[in-house]
Amino acid sequence: MADEALVVLQGVNKWFGDLHVLRDIDLTIDRGEVVVVIGPSGSGKSTLCRVINRLEPIQKGTITIDGVALPEEGKELARLRADVGMVFQSFNLFAHKTVLQNVTLGPIKVRKTSKAQAADQAMTLLERVGIADKAKRYPAELSGGQQQRVAIARALAMDPKVMLFDEPTSALDPEMIKEVLDVMLDLAQDAGMTMVVVTHEMGFARSAARRVVFMDQGAIVEIASPEQFFSNPESERAQDFLSKILAH
Amino acid sequence: MAACRVSPVPPLQWFGATYVELFRNAPLSVLMLLFVFGLTKAGVGPYSFFASAIVVLSIYTSAFLAETFRAGINTVAAGQAEAARAIGLTFPQTLGIVVFPQALRTVVGPIGNLFIALIKNSSIASVISVLELSKRSNLLIDQQGVSPIPVFLGAAVAYLILTLPSGFLVGYVERKVSIKR
Numbered sequence: 001m002a003d004e005a006l007v008v009l010q011g012v013n014k015w016f017g018d019l020h021v022l023r024d025i026d027l028t029i030d031r032g033e034v035v036v037v038i039g040p041s042g043s044g045k046s047t048l049c050r051v052i053n054r055l056e057p058i059q060k061g062t063i064t065i066d067g068v069a070l071p072e073e074g075k076e077l078a079r080l081r082a083d084v085g086m087v088f089q090s091f092n093l094f095a096h097k098t099v100l101q102n103v104t105l106g107p108i109k110v111r112k113t114s115k116a117q118a119a120d121q122a123m124t125l126l127e128r129v130g131i132a133d134k135a136k137r138y139p140a141e142l143s144g145g146q147q148q149r150v151a152i153a154r155a156l157a158m159d160p161k162v163m164l165f166d167e168p169t170s171a172l173d174p175e176m177i178k179e180v181l182d183v184m185l186d187l188a189q190d191a192g193m194t195m196v197v198v199t200h201e202m203g204f205a206r207s208a209a210r211r212v213v214f215m216d217q218g219a220i221v222e223i224a225s226p227e228q229f230f231s232n233p234e235s236e237r238a239q240d241f242l243s244k245i246l247a248h
Numbered sequence: 249m250a251a252c253r254v255s256p257v258p259p260l261q262w263f264g265a266t267y268v269e270l271f272r273n274a275p276l277s278v279l280m281l282l283f284v285f286g287l288t289k290a291g292v293g294p295y296s297f298f299a300s301a302i303v304v305l306s307i308y309t310s311a312f313l314a315e316t317f318r319a320g321i322n323t324v325a326a327g328q329a330e331a332a333r334a335i336g337l338t339f340p341q342t343l344g345i346v347v348f349p350q351a352l353r354t355v356v357g358p359i360g361n362l363f364i365a366l367i368k369n370s371s372i373a374s375v376i377s378v379l380e381l382s383k384r385s386n387l388l389i390d391q392q393g394v395s396p397i398p399v400f401l402g403a404a405v406a407y408l409i410l411t412l413p414s415g416f417l418v419g420y421v422e423r424k425v426s427i428k429r
């Protein structure tokens with residue numbers, strides 16, 4: 001795959017009131033690349049994800065996706081957002097809709113796909129994430145791992161250019177983490193999906209990521225390959241952080 | 249109205265809030281008298297008493313309804329709206345497809361109570377209608393010698409028209425609640 005820039009952040013700054021949560025972020029993500037974002041709590045990882053599909057506005061800088069700058073809130077932005085899939089820590093499946101309806105909603109309402117075609121595609125995706133037998137169930141009837149896999153299928157149904165994952169496994173029981181990570185690995189390696197993944201799962205970072213982005217206090221402190229970052233981080237802050245998460 | 253209050257557009261928020269605060273806090277009888285007699289005096293109208301009562305009661309009740317809905321909307325987790333926006337739904341779609349249907353579930357009970365209150369409130373309309381009707385009918389009888397009986401019968405019918413649909417609505421709402429539980 002060509003090293004072609006898909007998501008470009010330039011000089012991105014964001015404040016929540018007086019709180020400076022993103023500081024001069026420059027980051028280019030190539031098509032087909034997997035980037036893992038890591039850093040202490042409150043360092044701005046979630047916010048970084050949320051500004052990429054503009055769930056949060058930025059006050060300074062530019063963000064382009066496939067060459068198009070993110071527009072202001074409105075119809076156009078909604079269309080652009082459809083190209084950016086997002087998977088949340090807390091799944092956020094639509095509680096009043098079945099699994100199948102969760103996956104077909106976007107294609108029907110946003111892409112104007114016919115109901116039959118959307119259902120076909122949804123079933124294919126649900127099979128891919130190993131949960132087709134639960135298509136008629138409601139989210140509350142599923143385990144966390146199953147819900148998260150449905151959420152991944154829901155995002156994939158929009159045929160996104162890039163997928164954002166904000167700590168997709170940190171709300172899960174340990175025995176369910178693997179089933180979700182496996183789906184994500186499959187996406188990264190076999191489907192060549194462009195992915196930004198906030199996670200502290202080092203195993204995933206090592207096997208799927210090309211680069212690790214380390215953030216602290218709203219700034220990118222270090223960008224390195226997973227091997228280099230986990231065995232020999234350059235910055236003191238990264239060393240400090242790693243020694244803490246490796247301690248347990 | 250509830251949509252106004254949760255919308256990202258400040259003027260709509262203000263409009264929604266003003267509407268709610270104005271009509272929720274004004275005493276119903278005052279609103280009623282204002283509309284029924286005040287507007288006629290001001291040369292607007294005269295509308296039929298029945299129409300005025302309906303207008304006042306709807307305005308009054310809708311202010312409470314809006315607040316109930318808003319509370320319902322707030323209980324729908326923010327994550328739901330966020331997920332909806334993330335798949336590319338527009339703001340109205342997010343409200344209509346994801347937020348409102350879930351908010352509705354949490355407010356059926358309180359809305360039932362509102363409609364019961366609406367029925368009770370309509371009795372205020374009846375008190376005023378008696379006042380007005382007796383004045384009107386006296387006037388009619390004095391000036392034109394019309395018999396007051398049909399006039400009062402008309403008032404009774406009007407009252408029923410007001411209360412019966414409300415009664416049906418309460419029944420409907422209660423059925424919905426029982427399905428949910």
Ligand SMILES: Nc1ncnc2c1ncn2[C@@H]1O[C@H](COP(=O)(O)OP(=O)(O)OP(=O)(O)O)[C@@H](O)[C@H]1O
Nearest residue numbers: 016019021039040041042043044045046047048167
């Ligand atoms: N909606 C908001 N309003 C005000 N401050 C916020 C808001 N969202 C996040 N913040 C603040 O912005 C900073 C960065 O938050 P963010 O959620 O991006 O961190 P994070 O790296 O994802 O942390 P965690 O690992 O705990 O998820 C934090 O100080 C947080 O308190």
Ligand SMILES: [Mg+2]
Nearest residue numbers: 045046047167
């Ligand atoms: Mg976070």
